[in-house]
Amino acid sequence: MTERQSNMFNAIEQAEATVLRALIVGGGTSAQVAAQSLADMGVDVTFARLSDIPSKVYISLPGPNVGEAMKEISTDLEGVQIIDVDRAPAVRRAEGRFRAVFQDATESCFECLFVAPGVALRPKPAALPETAELFDSRTEIQPGERVAFLTDCLSPSDPALTMAAIKMAAQNVLDGGQSLVCFKHVAVAHLFGESLYDWARNAGVQFLRYGSEMPTIFTDGQGGGSARFRLKARDLIDSEEESVFDCDRVMAVTGPDASSIPQWAVEMADGDRDDEGFLLSESIHCHSGGSFAGGVFVVGEATGSLDLITCVAQAKAAAAKAKAWMSGFDLTAKAEPISVSTACARCLTCHRVCPHKAMSVKPEPSRPRVEPWPLWCRECGICASSCPAVAIRMAKYPEDVMISRVREIGPAALEQTTVVFGCQRSAGLLAESIRVPEHVQFFAVPCAGWVSEHVIWSTLSAGAGGVLVVGCHHGNCASNTGTDRAAARIRRGLDTGLFRQGRPRLGYATIAPNEAARFERLLSRFAAGQTSADAGTDYSACHK
Amino acid sequence: MVEKPVIIVGGGIAGLTVAKTLIDNGLPSTVVERAPSLGGHVRKWACMATDRCQRCFCCLTEGLVQEVSASEKVQVLTGRELSSVVSNGDGKLVRLKDVTTGEEMLAEASALVLATGFEPYDAAEKIFWGHGRLKGVYTLPEVDALLREDTLSAFNNGTSGLRVAFLQCVGSRDAAAGANYCSQYCCKAALRMALKLIHECTEMAVTVFYIDLQIAGKYAGELLKKVEQKKVRLRQGVPGEITQGPDDVLEVVTEQNGHNVREQFDRVILSVGQRPSRAAASLAAQLGVPMSEFGFMEPKSAVSHSLTAVQGIYVAGTCSGPKDIEQTVQHAGQTAEAILADLRRGKLL
Numbered sequence: 001m002t003e004r005q006s007n008m009f010n011a012i013e014q015a016e017a018t019v020l021r022a023l024i025v026g027g028g029t030s031a032q033v034a035a036q037s038l039a040d041m042g043v044d045v046t047f048a049r050l051s052d053i054p055s056k057v058y059i060s061l062p063g064p065n066v067g068e069a070m071k072e073i074s075t076d077l078e079g080v081q082i083i084d085v086d087r088a089p090a091v092r093r094a095e096g097r098f099r100a101v102f103q104d105a106t107e108s109c110f111e112c113l114f115v116a117p118g119v120a121l122r123p124k125p126a127a128l129p130e131t132a133e134l135f136d137s138r139t140e141i142q143p144g145e146r147v148a149f150l151t152d153c154l155s156p157s158d159p160a161l162t163m164a165a166i167k168m169a170a171q172n173v174l175d176g177g178q179s180l181v182c183f184k185h186v187a188v189a190h191l192f193g194e195s196l197y198d199w200a201r202n203a204g205v206q207f208l209r210y211g212s213e214m215p216t217i218f219t220d221g222q223g224g225g226s227a228r229f230r231l232k233a234r235d236l237i238d239s240e241e242e243s244v245f246d247c248d249r250v251m252a253v254t255g256p257d258a259s260s261i262p263q264w265a266v267e268m269a270d271g272d273r274d275d276e277g278f279l280l281s282e283s284i285h286c287h288s289g290g291s292f293a294g295g296v297f298v299v300g301e302a303t304g305s306l307d308l309i310t311c312v313a314q315a316k317a318a319a320a321k322a323k324a325w326m327s328g329f330d331l332t333a334k335a336e337p338i339s340v341s342t343a344c345a346r347c348l349t350c351h352r353v354c355p356h357k358a359m360s361v362k363p364e365p366s367r368p369r370v371e372p373w374p375l376w377c378r379e380c381g382i383c384a385s386s387c388p389a390v391a392i393r394m395a396k397y398p399e400d401v402m403i404s405r406v407r408e409i410g411p412a413a414l415e416q417t418t419v420v421f422g423c424q425r426s427a428g429l430l431a432e433s434i435r436v437p438e439h440v441q442f443f444a445v446p447c448a449g450w451v452s453e454h455v456i457w458s459t460l461s462a463g464a465g466g467v468l469v470v471g472c473h474h475g476n477c478a479s480n481t482g483t484d485r486a487a488a489r490i491r492r493g494l495d496t497g498l499f500r501q502g503r504p505r506l507g508y509a510t511i512a513p514n515e516a517a518r519f520e521r522l523l524s525r526f527a528a529g530q531t532s533a534d535a536g537t538d539y540s541a542c543h544k
Numbered sequence: 545m546v547e548k549p550v551i552i553v554g555g556g557i558a559g560l561t562v563a564k565t566l567i568d569n570g571l572p573s574t575v576v577e578r579a580p581s582l583g584g585h586v587r588k589w590a591c592m593a594t595d596r597c598q599r600c601f602c603c604l605t606e607g608l609v610q611e612v613s614a615s616e617k618v619q620v621l622t623g624r625e626l627s628s629v630v631s632n633g634d635g636k637l638v639r640l641k642d643v644t645t646g647e648e649m650l651a652e653a654s655a656l657v658l659a660t661g662f663e664p665y666d667a668a669e670k671i672f673w674g675h676g677r678l679k680g681v682y683t684l685p686e687v688d689a690l691l692r693e694d695t696l697s698a699f700n701n702g703t704s705g706l707r708v709a710f711l712q713c714v715g716s717r718d719a720a721a722g723a724n725y726c727s728q729y730c731c732k733a734a735l736r737m738a739l740k741l742i743h744e745c746t747e748m749a750v751t752v753f754y755i756d757l758q759i760a761g762k763y764a765g766e767l768l769k770k771v772e773q774k775k776v777r778l779r780q781g782v783p784g785e786i787t788q789g790p791d792d793v794l795e796v797v798t799e800q801n802g803h804n805v806r807e808q809f810d811r812v813i814l815s816v817g818q819r820p821s822r823a824a825a826s827l828a829a830q831l832g833v834p835m836s837e838f839g840f841m842e843p844k845s846a847v848s849h850s851l852t853a854v855q856g857i858y859v860a861g862t863c864s865g866p867k868d869i870e871q872t873v874q875h876a877g878q879t880a881e882a883i884l885a886d887l888r889r890g891k892l893l
Contacts, residue, residue, distance in 0.1 A: 033847075040885035072847040156768075159760045185756040194717055194724045209780070236780055240801055276765050284601050287870060288877045304762045310874070312847050317565075317877025320884060324568030429606055476597035512591035513606035517694030 019044050020326040021109065023100055025088050025268065026116030027053035029308070030300030030315045032073055034114050037319035039079035043326065046081045046108065048089050048100070054120035054260065073312070088117075088264040093360060096373035098295065111326045112295040114318070115279070117265035119301040121161075122254035125153050129219045131228070132250040135165050139251065145177045146247035148231050152184035153214055158255030160307035163196060165253045170200035180206045180245045182215050182233060208243060211236040217250060261302050269298050270357065272480075278304040285478045289318030292480045293357040294376030297322050328375050336395060337377045338384065340370050343391040350383035350392060355480035359383060380479035381450030390454070397446050403458045409441060411463045417441050418466035418505070418527040419459050421451045425478055427470040429513040437524040439465070448472070449482025453489050456506075466505035468526050470519075473510040483510060505529065548652045549574045549619065550883055551638050553626045553827075554659035556584025557601075557869060558861025560608040561876035562657050562883075567617045569884055574619040574651060575612060578643055581622060582609045584661055586869060590691035592736040594743035599763045600736055601869035624649075625823070628830060629656065636856070636893040655856050655883050655892045658841060659876070660827065662818040662862040665715030665723075672785045673711065673814060679792045681812045683714075684733060687741075696744055699811065704747040709796055709809040710734045711782060712754040716817030716866075725838055727817035729868035731758045734815045735767055738776050751777040751809070753798065761870070786812060818866040831857055840865045850879035856893030858882055 021044045024035050035047045089100040098110040124134040141147055149165045151157040169179035215233030223230035227246035234242055258277030269279045270293045279298045280286040289299045297318045300311060346368060351359040358376035362369045384392040406419055420442045422428055428444035436442050445451055448471025459467050469490055471483030490508035499506045507526055511519050550566060552559045555577030563573045583605050592600040612618050627641040638653045667675035667683050675681045690699050700706055712734060716727040738750045759767060783796045794809045820839035828835050833852045834842040841864045844851040850858050860879040861872045886892055
């Protein structure tokens with residue numbers, strides 16, 4: 001446990017007395033659940049409720065007592081200050097807090113920010129006839145209609161939405177209509193999904209599984225028959241005979257559309273998005289709605305495809321995390337984790353690279369100052385290692401102390417030694433339990449991104465036989481970009497052409513804290529001078 | 545502030561996440577684990593990273609174990625299990641039994657969290673798939689263990705170009721076996737494993753036999769894209785039988801258009817589902833917590849997913865239904881939230 005954490009414990013006893021303020025911007029189920037949950041935990045909640053929030057068809061989600069459960073999500077929020085707005089307030093960070101300016105020009109300060117913008121459904125694929133419809137929360141079926149539901153067209157449908165469609169298909173059959181569900185994969189990823197599927201099948205819903213070829217849809221009798229639509233398709237398993245289904249309506253079942261996420265929400269989430277464009281990156285450190293940036297939580301469908309249960313769980317888990325985050329605000333006597341010296345050229349590199357948004361700029365008339373906000377700082381050292389003016393010093397992990405520890409090994413011994421700098425979250429955890437090979441000296445660092453070019457070259461010029469930087473796997477860095485920065489720095493070193501053969505050696509590798517055996521192999525092979533090919537490891541992954 | 549700790553039964557990833565979230569919120573807890581060490585199933589599983597993290601969430605456990613063990617807010621009791629809850633005037637006491645000596649101790653509790661986890665399905669029950677009988681038939685956790693120990697050579701024998709088949713839904717979505725539910729984790733786990741194996745041995749040819757691919761959520765799209773790039777064959781339909789031919793070749797029999805199709809593989813990996821833990825039924829009965837039709841502990845509702853019918857008793861993780869690690873961690877966070885909120889309302893044990 002770090003010193004800061006234990007300080008936090010001592011302070012928590014008084015935290016209850018302090019007013020902790022959270023701002024929630026957005027709407028829908030997730031926003032409501034998060035608001036109520038924070039209020040229930042004693043947080044002072046302001047909910048800037050947007051009038052128009054897109055949402056899916058949760059209300060028709062099947063399963064035991066879901067209708068009853070939905071009633072638990074009350075729109076009548078207890079202990080929450082609701083401000084109805086039609087545009088999101090302007091939010092900026094100021095002195096370690098969030099300052100929001102609302103529509104009516106009133107201003108307030110908050111310790112944490114929840115973003116819940118909701119998301120619209122993807123439009124109906126253009127490949128479908130114009131008269132086909134999009135299945136959404138407004139969809140209604142008249143008694144006796146023949147309806148085809150088309151899921152997974154072009155891209156996978158949202159599982160919860162698919163299940164809602166299956167439920168509607170079954171209800172339609174029970175009301176005297178006919179239903180066909182065309183699918184690639186049945187969404188049963190719920191405990192009651194399988195029973196829903198069986199229930200629909202027994203009710204008389206026809207299911208058709210198509211493979212690579214989508215069903216062909218004919219309109220207005222073009223495929224024969226007099227119905228408005230005629231679907232022809234082959235079942236993937238039983239493909240000998242083509243099935244024909246005549247119907248009155250065709251419903252496309254799609255999923256959340258990342259491109260519909262409003263710009264204000266993207267900005268509040270610091271532009272942190274995953275590969276599909278949903279908010280928050282895919283890093284496991286961003287689970288349960290927590291973002292890399294201090295005090296920012298993103299909940300709901302804008303973070304990806306979620307069903308009701310997951311939405312609620314995410315909002316509540318995020319609220320518990322936020323409460324913990326805010327409890328730290330009561331610390332009165334905090335040690336400054338980093339300090340900025342007068343050498344600072346105010347280039348704002350630190351402000352730009354800090355993954356936790358802990359650097360702020362204090363606009364003073366004569367001389368704007370870059371100022372770290374201690375509570376937000378996670379002491380990864382990315383700012384210090386990136387500062388061109390070498391103006392940032394970390395209180396607990398100063399570079400010069402590390403370099404002198406390396407020098408203490410002595411030139412004679414250093415020549416035989418491979419110096420390994422490893423992230424404390426992965427390699428550092430492992431180094432305590434594995435057998436570190438002979439001639440390897442391991443130093444735990446707060447993040448691979450802490451290891452600056454200055455540290456690398458100082459170690460080499462002190463005479464080390466090799467330098468290996470070990471970070472967490474790409475996409476699993478607790479400071480988002482630390483491991484990638486380390487890779488780029490080693491890459492630049494290797495690009496000098498000084499490390500082609502023999503000693504000294506320079507390398508970079510990634511590891512997870514549950515890879516003890518692999519870490520041992522990696523260390524001994526790197527120290528023995530084996531190339532990455534015969535070591536079977538990726539300690540020069542940055543070559544790619 | 546409460547003095548009495550929250551007692552968390554189960555020191556797997558669910559229990560540890562609850563403890564960690566409570567630590568962060570300043571609440572004391574006691575983690576009771578039957579095994580000699582913390583970490584549960586996840587501690588036996590391997591990292592699935594290829595050239596990047598594949599979001600298996602396994603590695604979270606290591607940090608959690610360390611943090612929870614080191615925290616002064618948490619008392620860790622290994623080698624013990626919950627035996628009963630007794631009333632004590634205005635509060636409740638929890639009786640904890642030492643699993644080796646049978647000796648019992650009493651502990652005060654402000655709330656009780658059940659995080660007793662799951663049991664993997666015993667693949668040997670599916671005799672036609674030959675686990676334990678045919679050479680080269682593994683379960684997913686078995687391959688995990690090899691990867692974890694860096695002894696994958698025991699799996700591929702140094703042979704390149706192995707033909708590997710994954711069989712999905714082993715013991716899941718199986719009404720006949722009383723498990724008509726999806727185990728939630730196995731599709732993603734198998735696809736990640738397929739990519740990991742291809743990353744380790746590039747010549748490997750992988751086929752996945754599935755009923756339906758259940759891969760919602762973050763990374764799902766990326767995972768499918770990668771699987772396609774790496775030429776993993778996805779075949780709908782789960783084989784009926786596996787037989788062993790000469791040279792230990794495994795013949796997998798599937799049905800296409802009513803005909804039997806035979807395909808040859810060198811290794812088969814069975815994606816075993818999650819079953820409720822055997823201890824869950826008696827524990828739930830003792831505490832008055834209702835069970836679902838599949839033998840998992842029943843949460844109060846789809847929204848109050850961490851509460852049970854009994855005030856002050858909460859569930860976290862797979863004991864209340866199958867989950868992958870990401871869902872488990874989220875559910876445990878929800879459980880901590882429920883405790884924090886109930887604490888303010890004075891609605892604990």
